[in-house]
Amino acid sequence: AQSVAQPEDQVNVAEGNPLTVKCTYSVSGNPYLFWYVQYPNRGLQFLLKYITGDNLVKGSYGFEAEFNKSQTSFHLKKPSALVSDSALYFCAVRDQYNFNKFYFGSGTKLNVKP
């Protein structure tokens, strides 16, 4: 079965500092991993995905994620956080057989303080 885990309910970081939001995965077969962001009262917005290729994936709004097969992790990163990055972040993995079925983590709330 496919699943992802986000071990931190909340991450606090000062503006201008680097940020990391953690995600670990459990899959059978090749992992197809995604990050989405959700602002209050809004739907999910796609940030980036890993399908294959380079372990460092670059996405929207300056975010990037590092795929680590040995640690089964797919952590979201940004070199310099902005207050406007404050939101709820979800990691997701695609089902191996139903390609449009995603399994989402429980979410991590990112708070960026001025």
Place this chain on the structure above:
Amino acid sequence: ETGVTQSPTHLIKTRGQQVTLRCSSQSGHNTVSWYQQALGQGPQFIFQYYREEENGRGNFPPRFSGLQFPNYSSELNVNALELDDSALYLCASSSPSVANTDTQYFGPGTRLTVL
């Protein structure tokens, strides 16, 4: 913003009633997936429609049903509403490619409150 739209934005129903939620997919997308996001949780997959046929279902009872129309828009119907059905309902559209790696694009959601 994606081209996925959902209506209504908010809805209040009472236990036992029935509700219909609507979704218009992004132009060119023929697949619609529905998710339920309870407060403080990640989205849970309800089901998916591809070319007007249900194509995969999550762990939801039969009182959750859906339709997809020839223009690829979709409806989610929930019968015999229960208090636990209160949630944000998200629709996502995509267009499977040969590699089946396409991204899902989400609408803004419908907030359903069951009293």
